[in-house]
Amino acid sequence: MKKIAVFTSGGDAPGMNACVRSVVRTSIYHGLEIFGIYYGYDGMIKGNIKKMQSHSVSNIIQRGGTILKSARSMEFMTKEGRQKAYDQLKSLGIEGVVAIGGDGTFTGAKVFSEEFGLPIIGCPGTIDNDIYGTDFTIGFDTAVNTALEAIDKIRDTAAAHDRIFFIEVMGRDSGYIAVECGIGGGAEFVMVPETKTSLDTVVKSLKNLRKTKTSSIVVVAEGDEEGSASEIMEKVKVKIKDDEKDFKVTTLGHIQRGGNPTARDRVLGSRCGMAAVEGLMAGHTNCMAGVVNGEVVYTPFSDCIGKDKPIKKDHLRLIEILSI
Missing domain, CATH: 3.40.50.460 (Phosphofructokinase domain)
Incomplete structure (x- = not known):
């Protein structure tokens, strides 16, 4: 694998930029060419894709939002739209993709990866913390x-x-x-x-x-x-x-x-970004890089999307007890 791309999709979350930065610099560290896809799946279809350098992600780790922007894409939900997106990636020789987002992002990535055999690894970027396969999501803290x-x-x-x-x-x-x-x-x-x-x-x-x-x-x-x-x-x-x-x-x-991401979100985004790139290099695909009990784990998209992540009953009980 010599060329990969990264994009952010769905609702923005503080720490996404830290994750993008990590993906870019980890790729360069390992001698890969890295491309940024702007405006999510919509940008992928339209070919809004640019090669990134180390300086492309300078001074962004402390910024909220996402420098790669985000957008919804109804066209990507169609087979024709996904074909256009794949053709754009193929024309640049891109062999793997890092998708930063939540449930909707991973649902699209799963279908896309299965249809075209394109290796994709996700990073959990959503403030809701509702993704199975990671203790916390980027932006939640x-x-x-x-x-x-x-x-x-x-x-x-x-x-x-x-x-x-x-x-x-x-x-x-x-x-x-x-x-x-x-x-x-x-x-x-x-x-x-x-x-x-x-x-x-x-x-x-x-x-x-x-x-x-x-x-x-x-x-x-x-x-x-x-x-x-x-x-x-x-x-x-x-x-x-x-x-x-x-x-x-x-x-x-x-x-x-909005707002500057906390240290916890900056570190989590950085860890997930590095794990996604190195996961692609190791042959992982159609999965998410998350952190469980302090360790990086790779969870299939089907589990991230399909399994619930219930709130701990002890937390609800704690609120009741401490409110008196």
């Missing part, structure tokens, strides 16, 4: 710390006015961010998609907490079955029926995607 900083500030104003705040964090299908923020931010209640929580339970808990606390924080993952934080607040407000209690909502949104 930064997103949690960004959300946690906001929650700390909201708690100050909640305490000053005896308010109940419902804070919505990202996590359409995963409650990892909500749970970590709940523990780290001392939330009184956390609502996540993985567990069904009745509103009556929330109301009962908040009423009981009023005996010892004047303010409360409820962290809501955006994918909770009861709806958004705003919808849940309105439902709870009706059930509590307390004109003296002030209810507020804060949706943190895309602020969680």
Whole structure:
């Protein structure tokens, strides 16, 4: 293998640039030519591909987002679109690809690799931490710390006015961010998609907490079955029926995607990037390079996509115990 390429796809995550940097410099270290594919699968189809040098990734390890950009591609979901993408790679002599992204990225990579026999290894880049085969995903730690900083500030104003705040964090299908923020931010209640929580339970808990606390924080993952934080607040407000209690909502949104990556995300991105390149050289394909119990492991895309990564019940129990 003499030529490989790297791209980022799906939602951006802090630490993706660290991963790109690692892929580029590991490739050069081993004497490989390395190409950057801009705008994900869409750029692959359109031939938006450029050769990269060591200086191409200088001064990016501390930056959020992705210098290779990201975009959705409906065309890549078709056989014709994937053929165009393969032809673009083949014309440059590219023999292997590193795909940095999440579930959708790996789903496309799996099909692409199987159709054309092209070696592809993924790196887990998503703030949701919902990819099986790695303890943590690139961007998760930064997103949690960004959300946690906001929650700390909201708690100050909640305490000053005896308010109940419902804070919505990202996590359409995963409650990892909500749970970590709940523990780290001392939330009184956390609502996540993985567990069904009745509103009556929330109301009962908040009423009981009023005996010892004047303010409360409820962290809501955006994918909770009861709806958004705003919808849940309105439902709870009706059930509590307390004109003296002030209810507020804060949706943190895309602020969680941006910002300088933490040391943890920079190191994880760097480790996964190096492992992806060296994995391609060793003959691995159709898999993801992740870190489990401190060690690099290669997990088939089929497992990354198909297997659940459940939240530890002890973490949910910890929130309940510490909220009293």
